[in-house]
Amino acid sequence: MDEVKIKKELNVTEPTEVENRIKELCLQFPQGITDQVIQNDLPHLEPQQRAMAINKLLSLGQLDLLRNSSGLLYRLKDSQISGKMKGSDNQEKLVYQVIEDAGNKGIWSRDIRFKSNLPLTEINKILKNLESKKLIKAVKSVAASKKKVYMLYNLQPDRSVTGGAWYSDQDFESEFVEVLNQQCFKFLQSKAEVARDSKQSPMVQRNSSFASSHEVWKYISELGISKVDLSMDDIETILNTLIFDGKVEMTVIAAKEGTVGSVDGQMKLYRGVNTIIQPTGLVKTPCGLCPVFDDCHEGGEISPSNCVYMNDWLDF
Amino acid sequence: MTAQETRLCGLLLQEHFGDVVEKVGTHLLKNGTQNLRTILHETGTSLNLVKKSLCVLMQHGACVFSPGRKGPGSPTEYQTSADRILRILRYPRYIYTAKTLYGDTGELIVEELLQRGHMTMSSTVKTVADRLTQNMEEGRSIDYSEVSSAFSNLVETHFLQRCPILHGTGAKDSSAAPAAPESATLPSPESFPDCYRVPQIQLFGRGKRQHSGEDGEEQRNAKKPKLDPATHGDEGIYWQVNFERFHLHFRDQAIISAVANKLDQTSSEIVRTMLRMSEVTTAPNASCTKPLSANEIFRSLPSSYNISRPILDQYLTLLVDDPMEFVGKMGESGGGTYVVNLNRALANLARATLESVVQERFGSRSARIFRLLLRKRHLEQKQVEDFAMIPAKEAKDMLYILLSQNLVQLQEVPKTPDFAPSRTFYLYTVNQLPTARMLLQSCYKTVANLIERRLFETKESKRLLEKSQRIEAILASLQASGAEPEQLTEVEEMITAPERQQLEALRLHINKLDSAENQVDETIFLLEAYINSTVRAVSPVKGK
Secondary structure, eight states, X not given: OHHHHHHHHHHXXXXXXXXXXXXXXXXXXXXXXXXXXXXXXXXXXXXXXXXXXXXXXXXXXXXXXXXXXXXXXXXXXXXXXXXXXXXXXXXXXXHHHHHHHHGGGOEEHHHHHHHHOOOXXXXXXXXXXXXXXXXXXXXXXXXXXXXXEEEETTOOOXXXXXXXXXXXXXXXXXXXXXXXXXXXXXXHHHHHHHHHHTOOOHHHHHHXXXXXXXXXXXXXXXXXXXXXXXXXXXXXXXXXHHHHTTSEEEEEEEOOTTOTTOBTTEEEEEEEXXXXXXXXXXXXXXXXXXXXXXXXXXXXXXXXXXXXXXXXXXXX | OOHHHHHHHHHHHHHHHOHHHHHHHHHHHHHOSEEHHHHHHHHTOOHHHHHHHHHHHHHTTSEEEEOOTTXXXXXXXXXXXXXXXXXXXXXXXXXXXXXXXXXXXXXXXXXXXXHHSOEEXXXXXXXXXXXXXXXXXXXXXXXXXXXXXXXXXXXXXXXXXXXXXXXXXXXXXXXXXXXXXXXXXXXXXXXXXXXXXXXXXXXXXXXXXXXXSHHHHHHHHHHHHHHTTOOOSOTTOEEEEOHHHHHXXXXXXXXXXXXXXHSOHHHHHHHHHHHHHHTTTSOTTOSSOOOEEHHHHHHHXXXXXXXXXXXXXXXXXXXXXXXXXXXXXXESTTTOEEEEOHHHHHHHHHHHHHHHHXXXXXXXXXXXXXXXHHHHSOEEHHHHHHHHTOOHHHHHHHHHHHHHTTSSEEEEEESSTTOOGGGEEEEEEOOXXXXXXXXXXHHHHHHHHHHHHHHHHHHHTHHHHHHHHHHHHHHHHHHHTTOOHHHHHHHHTTSOHHHHHHHHXXXXXXXXXXXXXXXXXXXXXXXXXXXXXXXXHHSOOOOO
C-alpha cells in the first residue's frame, strides 16, 4: 500500500502518468468525477498541470465534459465509439453529441440545427454519413407520421415515439385493441357470472366478481393473442376503455406490500357490470336516429308524412 | 316555451278537443296571458266558441284565469299551461298504472277523471259502476260501495286530490278551475288542508246496465231527471288526478328497475321497500328520502323475500358502495340509517339516457368518447384519443360529429390574449344539463312527428276506414234483425282481400306509432324529472 503511494507521489509530475491516473479514476466512477475528486487524489498536482492533462484528454476525445447541478463532471468516453468516431470531424462529433443527449426520445433534425448552429444542408449530410456508419438511426414518430427523429443506433425507442404496444409501423392497431377489449370484458363477465351462480352471501358474491389487473394480465398473456409482450399498464389502459364503455367498474383497495399485482400498496380491481337502463325510448323511433332530424318539418321536403325511414320502420 | 312544445301541444289539443280548442289553445300558448277580447279578436273565432274552448281547457286544468293586471276592474285574463297539456301524452301511462295498482275499478276511475278533467266523487262512482256493469255478464252488477272504496283508496294514496276551491263567487261553477284570485301563481292543491279528505256520500244501489238499442237510451233519459235531483252530500267537491303523485310513482319505479338492472332483484326489492316506507313522509321534491334505520327497513321487508338481518346489512352496504350511489348512508344509529338519493338517482338515469342516445345514434365508440368526457370533464383532443384508444383520425371524426350535434362542447383556453390557435388549449367537455334539455326538445319533436305520421296514415286510408265502419254497422244491424248467414257473408265480402290486408297493415302501423309515442314519453319523463330536480337543487324554492 505504502509502496503504491510512494510510487504515485514520485511519478505524479509526469504528464502521461497524470493522464493515466485520471483515466483510472474515471474507470472507478463510471458516472463521472468532479474536479474535486482529482484534486483529492493528486493533492500535489499544480492546478495548471491538471488543466493541461484534462485538456489534452478532452482534445483526444477520450474524456467527456458534462455539466450537472454540482458543477463540471469528467467522464470517460466509450472507447468503442471514440474508435468509430475516428476520422470524423468536429462537426460530426458535435451532431453526434446532440443526438446522444436526446436519449431514446430522439431528436428532430430541425432541433439539431438549433442546438448545433450548423446549416441544414450540412446537418443532412452529416446525418446521412452517421447513418451509413450505423452510429445513429432514424425512427418515425407516431405523433407525426412525417417527422423523423434521430437517436443512437443501439437505443430502444421510447414509448412516446413508437406508441408502445398499440402501434406497429406507426399505425395504431385498433383491431388489436378491440380484440383485447372484448377479451378482457369476456373474462370479467364470466368471472361475474361464476360469482353470481355461486349462491353465496351477497358480499362474497360481489367480492369474488372482482378481478385484479394482474389476473386480467395473466389471463391475456396465457391466451396468447398478443405477439408483443404486454405490460400491466397496457392491460390497465385496455381496462380503462372498458370503463368508458360503461361495461366495467373499478375500485382501488389497499393491498399488502408484495402481494402479486399490487402497486404502491394499492391494487386495482375490476368487475363487469350491467347498464342501468335499456336503450331509451327515443332511440327506438326512427326520429331518434334520423340524420336529417333538424331539417324535418311538416309540409317541407322532408316531413313525417313522406319520411322514408318511417316507411321502412312501419313495414318492418 | 319552445316551438317544439307549442307544436306538440297543438297536436295534442287537436286530437283530444278538436280544431277550435286547438286554435284558442295554441294562440294562448304563443301569446301568453290574454283577456277574452284579445283572444276573440286575434283568433277571429266567434265569442261563443272561444268561451266554450276556454271552458274545456279550464275543465281540464289546462287554463287558468286571473283578474287583469291593470288593477281592479280590468278584464279577466286567461293563461294556458303547456306542462298540463303535455300531460295528455302520458294519460295511457297513468291509466295503466292505476290498473296495475288498483285493478279495473281504479283504471276506470282514473280514466273517467282524466277524460272529464274533474268530477264529483258521486258522479265518478256512478259512471264507473255503470261501465263495469256493462262489461259484466248478463244479470250481474257491481255495488257502488265497492267503487267508492276503490276511490277512497286512490285518495288515501294521494293519486287523486280535491280541486282547490275558488274563493269568491262561482265556487261551484262547472268551469271552476284551480286559480287564485290574489296572485298570478298557481296555488298548489296541497295547500288546502282538506285536499285528501274523502267526503261522506250517500250513494246506494248498483251499477246500471246501459241497454243497447233505441228504447234503452230513452229509458235512461227518462230516468235521468229522477236521479239528478238526488243529493249525495258531496256537491261542489270536485276531484282531479294528482299528476305529481303519479310522477313520484314513475320515478320510484324507474329507480327500482335501475337497481334491479345494475345489481340484482333482491337489492331492488330492498330499495322498493325503502321507497314505499318513505312514500308519505318524504316531501315530493326532496333530494333524498327521510333517513331510515336498518332495523326499520328489516321490519318493513315483506316476509316473503326471506332476507335475514345480516344479509340485509350486506345488501345495504353493497348499495351504498355502488358507484351509482342510489342509496346513501346517513349515520350509524339504529343499525345504520340509510336514504335513497332521489336526485342523484335521477341524474344517473338521465346520464344513462344521454349515453344510450349517443350509443345508438353514433355507435359504441362515440359513446366511449362521450362517457370519457362525462367522467373526466375537460380533455384535449390528444388525451381523448389516448384514453379512448381510438386512432387519431377516427377519434377526431367522432369528436367533431358530436360537437356539431351539440352533444359535446368546446372550451377555448388561450395562453395569450390573442387566441392564436397554436397557443390555445382546446378542451372538450360535456354539459349534462343543457344536453338533457336539448334532447328533451328532440323528444317533443319526435312525438309530434309520430302524431303527424299517425294522422297522415289515418287520413290516407280514410275512405277505407269509413267503408269498413259502415260495413260493420250494417253487419251489426243485420245480426240484430236476425238475417240469414248468407246475407251476412255477402256483406262481409264487400271488403276485398287487398283492402282487408291494407286495413290490417294500417292497424299495425297505428299500434307501432302509438307504442313509440309512449316509449318516447318515458324518455321525456326521465329527462323532465332530472331537469326539474336539478334546477330545484341549484335555485332553492322560491318562497313557497
